[in-house]
Amino acid sequence: MDHGWTMASKQNPPRWIPNTLRLASHENARDKAVATGHLDPGSSILKTPAFATILLDSEKGRRCDHCFRKNAGLKKCTGCGSYWYCDAHCQAAQWQAHHKRLCKAFNSYTSSTAFQALQRHEKYDSILLSHVLAHITLLPDAYASEDMMYSVLLSLLPGPQHPSNTASDLPICPIRPPPPPDILRKIYARFGNNNFAIHSHLTSIGHGVFPIASRLFNHSCVPNAAAKYILSPTGSVTMDVVALRIIAPGEEICLPYLDPGLLQTREQILELSYGFKCDCVFCCFLRKIGPLPEIPEGEKELSSLEEQLTSFANISSISELKLPNPSIEKTPSVLHCLLRESYMTKLSETFSKASHEQKYDVALKSGITLLSLYLLVYPENYPQIGMHLLELAKTAWNATISASSDRFPQEMRRRVEVFLTLAFQVLTILGDEGDSDGPMEKITLLGGLLAAEA
Ligand SMILES: C[S@@+](CC[C@H](N)C(=O)[O-])C[C@H]1O[C@@H](n2cnc3c(N)ncnc32)[C@H](O)[C@@H]1O
Missing domain, CATH: 1.25.40 (Serine Threonine Protein Phosphatase 5, Tetratricopeptide repeat)
Known part of the structure; x- marks a missing residue:
């Protein structure tokens, strides 16, 4: 399995890189994605489906757990009663993606003392991690799968090391076959600095794992691109990365990892959650002027x-x-x-x-x-x-x-x-x-x- 593709190690770009981009090395962030040609504002740079998603509690029961679309006539999973779907099509798609591995044990897992003791954000991580692992068990060869997205997921940079990143304490839904502890730790260590908030018209509705986008895009507080989410009746959520302004050939394409309006707290968030100090013009200016x-x-x-x-x-x-x-x-x-x-x-x-x-x-x-x-x-x-x-x-x-x-x-x-x-x-x-x-x-x-x- 190819877990560690870098520019230096391979000549031919892997097929998950769209032809709008190429990877080049970055002095602090391993690689960066640069534009292969001129991009106009509004151009789509990358369209990539989610590997796994989770709806926020506030959206549960008003959006389909599979396609994330709002629907007043959702149908509850008759097995666990905890997932809602538009119709048999969405239910079958999620059953095949992960739910058939989780349905039976889901309620005893979420009512367990260990799960209930978690903070809200840890609960989301715990369920999303369960979705990811259940999905992996359904790939050919499960945890040894050669699946492209799974390989890219394992190749992502880990987040900064801190106690909450060890996965040993994080309960997950019992899954057959159970994940090897190193895989479990490896994936969870990549959650904090790689996962995305899924939003609709600037309102967060869920979280998602999009390994290809994570592998490609570094952060800037003055980004030249932004991620949007396409909700469609035919599948799970798709991320579309769009150019916000003209991007010249060879220019690095960056996304904002947080709201660029966070002028006072972003330095701390970037260091704690992502493990780096941002050197964009904006952050350099803020550092120069000191406390506001x-x-x-x-x-x-x-x-x-x-x-x-x-x-x-x-x-x-x-x-x-x-x-x-x-x-x-x-x-x-x-x-x-x-x-x-x-x-x-x-x-x-x-x-x-x-x-x-x-x-x-x-x-x-x-x-x-x-x-x-x-x-x-x-x-x-x-x-x-x-x-x-x-x-x-x-x-x-x-x-x-x-x-x-x-x-x-x-x-x-x-x-x-x-x-x-x-x-x-x-x-x-x-x-x-x-x-x-x-x-x-x-x-x-x-x-x-x-x-x-x-
Ligand atoms: C989603 S990954 C970005 C992809 C990464 N470049 C790669 O080669 O896989 C996030 C990690 O990249 C690094 N990173 C992202 N943006 C950065 C930046 N502007 N400066 C320094 N490191 C950055 C940090 O280590 C962060 O935790």
Whole structure:
């Protein structure tokens, strides 16, 4: 079995590498995936199916455990009563993938004292690990299988060593044949730094093991690509890695391992969970400026800083043709306090609450400040920017229709158009993903309302 493919050791790239990519050596991360040719924004770089997945508890019973699609008429597994499926097709597919090895023992395993003593994230790991192992036992030759994805899974870099990474204490569902302890340890040691959160329109719905994507993509806090998830009635979840901007031939393709908006905690998370120090321009800038200053308590002072932020982000120049792209490294030092994570959270809460309570002036002011911050911290065409532009368009629309006709400002209408067009431009790069009732449908709906009002 080929567990350790490296650039140096083989001439011909393995068949799991798509022709958009080649592997090259990386000084700290073993290998890196580089583009073989020019890639336009929105190009698909890699499509890869999951090796195993698990739904979050919040989604259990409202999404199919196999295809992850929402379904009001799910049917429960009559064996264990703990898995739900769209239909016989999804049930049969998951039965063959892993469930036939788990169904009988599943409930006694999850009600055991050992399982119940686990933290929530460990419970997810424990069940996902059981899915992975059960799947392996169903491959030809089980734990000695030559299966491509299994080989790639075993060849992944392990996460940093810490006690929770040893698998010896992690209970798993009893599986026949039982996994050799070294395989069990090896796979679990690769969970923390390789698995992915599966999301639909920015909401996490599950976790997944996608060995090929893990093997290929390193992290950047200023990524040029992003992963989206395709939910289809014909199979389990597929990951699609999409270019966010033009990528030149030979350029490394990176994904964000965490939310690039985590400006204060990401260094620690990357070190603890992934075992490396990020050297992207953004992290170098944050290290250079040191601890972020406190946010001023006075309302006037904060409001003046917010005006300076929107002016630095050049928000007034917004047109439907292009979003400004302010450079984080040039952020004036007086604005560094606004890079605190708590400030972004608070601003986002103010925007949502004010929109909800129909305080549109407050909502639009905080929403535009939040947009300035997003443009500063997120890379070009990042979906958070597009989703926020859509929220701004909805808020501006509600403000427009709630105003009395004599107050109906043409300028506000124009704002709706601009936000909506920009939301479309950004979100169309990632394209359709997750559930079908996504932001693109909402953009079409609001565009229709706007046209009808004209
Ligand atoms: C999902 S793997 C990435 C694929 C890896 N390059 C390989 O050759 O298999 C994650 C691991 O790669 C390394 N890594 C990823 N991004 C990195 C970066 N920007 N700098 C240093 N190491 C990185 C870390 O060891 C991390 O735990």
